[in-house]
Amino acid sequence: MIPAQFQYAAPASIPDAIALLKSNPDAKILSGGQSLIPLMKFRLAQPAMIVDLNNIGGLDYIREQGGWLKIGALARESELEDSALVREKYPLLYDTTLSVADPIVRNRATLAGNLAHADPANDHPATMLAYRAQVVATGTSGNRTIAIDDFFQGLFATALASDEILSEVQIPAPVARSGGAYFKMERKVGDFATAGVAVQLNLDASGKIEQIGIGLTNVGLQALRAKRSEDALRGEMPDAKWIERAAMFAQEDCEPNADLRGGVEYKRNLVRVLTMRAIEKAVARARGNG
Template structure:
């Protein structure tokens, strides 16, 4: 399908972009890489009359460690995360996730901020940011505010972004030593949305027990989901197959998938149970420096 007609606006600064959002209200959408929004427009799931392209605003595409966080500007391209060696070394979960998004052509243009701001529970970064306990910086006319990732996704395809606000930065707490993470995804074909996917981030104590754990789930509920009970069951325990199986069941219990073209609800629950166990094993191996 062809999207309806729209005005294409190209602000040169962030304040100008925010002013345009205020001017055009609910009829405007922010365009970053466009790989979430444009397909929705083609299907007429989204019908903005004004597109505000923020890709020409300087200073929004950084990736740096600062103040205890990995800070990712909203216009940072997926390919940048994929190609930076120090990101691969310190944030393997993030790189796993990036490599699962679509294909190299898409990742050359797609942005981390856009993947999150779209609010799609089938997108890959939401689960990963839940596992990392990330924070989201949102900027509007009155300045910037920080929203914990647990409070960012508020409803189906809906986020904490208010009228006239733009997601400007993602902040991931720098993981401690002896940390590891993993993103695993089952898809019908390469680059497709997940039938189900899991993100795991954990750290180990000196005695080898799991000190902290974060688990995010992709495309198994109306919202990106954290498996809080599974996280709690892992904390303070020595890694074992029995523990990982328990966490897998608890993660499945936190899910509410629907039957669709990617599989039945029961199939997706089976995937969650198995993927959690595999991701936990891989994350522990990485935390132990074995991979």
């Protein structure tokens, strides 16, 4: 399949890229391209111009700084997968990365692109909701930070302006007794989630849940925060009764559509089961035996 014609630019710096975006409001940003290029081949996307970020140096970092894990726009999924820091300290992010597409796609795909594309079927948006992450948008007038809850604005829609680049993802460094997990049901490697659930939490000294974030993948027009489930568990001991109750709320509050992957009732039930499993795994990891 051949995409429609477009103009191609591969600027060497972020300011150059922003200048191009500013003078070409219909331009699309290309990072990994593993979602955008297939869409262009199907001609679901026909951008007049492609601004390829791949020639910009120094954007592939993964580092902790000032209480945040900071991930540059061009850090590939495979680099997250190979990062000892991510594997040991950010198990929710590690789980999620491993469930994105397949190993070859992950060699090219980026976390920032996964978020900026804002496909409700993508895995990282729910995980970023669970982490209460934030993103840095770089535009003509500098950087602004956007909380993840304000970032997703519906199907394929984000808070980014047409001349802004998602330059960095920031995940809060976990406090003591933290744990997280991502559970995804997929029909086969490389498929989008039938449903997915991301959980990040921490326990207080007495073992009660102090803070918890729960994000849901592909059961709504955007990644959803399971707010009632979070509220139900905050301040409680993570025992079976409370976990089941929180999972029931997630089942009720998600908004799945029927498709080839399953009907609405099936998906709701799946969300309930995956929510229980993800909470249990997150709690086990927070207790240091995950």
